[in-house]
Amino acid sequence: MIRTHKKEQYALRAMLELAKKSGKGPTKISDIAAAQAIPIRFLEVILSQLKASGFVDSKRGFYGGYYLLRPPDQITVGDVLRFMQGDEDPAHRVSCMSKKECPFNCDCAFVPMWTKLNKAVFKIYDETSFQDLLNIERRRH
Amino acid sequence: MIRTHKKEQYALRAMLELAKKSGKGPTKISDIAAAQAIPIRFLEVILSQLKASGFVDSKRGFYGGYYLLRPPDQITVGDVLRFMQGDEDPAHRVSCMSKKECPFNCDCAFVPMWTKLNKAVFKIYDETSFQDLLNIERRRH
């Protein structure tokens, strides 16, 4: 099993929700949480972090909430995941273990496979914009 | 970050070690553990589980140990990982979360992306046989 963290999932879903409302003013955390079935307190933390990415911004007060800073076709899943994953060595985003803890110093027969995997995975992430996701959702209804 | 479990890593490494010794009789758990830097008690458990896969078998006693039941070019990384991952729904080996816990019952805009990812990842796993890994290792020396 390979599974992304819930936190990353929630970040993607929150972004999708904001993409839906793109251009319609701020969306409240509580609305995003309800729409995407995300624990609200946790979402507060996640959105707050996401602000540093430059993809979203927020406004306080009565008509406050979060909103996208770019159109949905200019943000990809890869962008968001890379940000959520921090400054991890790009070559190790998908791998056996972090370079430090590898007893073979990441010089083993499996390395080429992990490299391939890394590229294949992020190629797909990078090819998926939030506009693409919106289109998929629309086609479903 | 997407990272395979240590247990799966250890299984792959143990198999690689057995591939190296393929045709040379049984290899002791302790030797595999030493060669591949795997905690021996943990490796006992892993190899024991691997027997059920049909890729390896074991022999007890003085000249005992583990050995492959097929030549290294007839076992792939995909084979081993699929086995270690159990009877997980194939479509969810790489995904956001298990079908049960998905609040949208796995019917959301992200599904096509996870499906693509799943296929891409296992394509690479399935294309990598232990003979391939041995060849890589030989080329390195």
Next chain:
DNA sequence: CCATTCTTGACTAAATAGGTCAACAAATAT
């Protein structure tokens, strides 16, 4: 000034990965 909403860091809970152990069973050596 009041209601609403985001902000932030500290905190806690729960899950699971990762690892350990010990008593036992089988094979071989002598």
Next chain:
DNA sequence: ATATTTGTTGACCTATTTAGTCAAGAATGG
């Protein structure tokens, strides 16, 4: 035989990480 080596198995432990909560405070708009 029997001592030694080696695999078998299920129960057990625990450190880490993920996941989630909270509360006091700071903007914002009415």
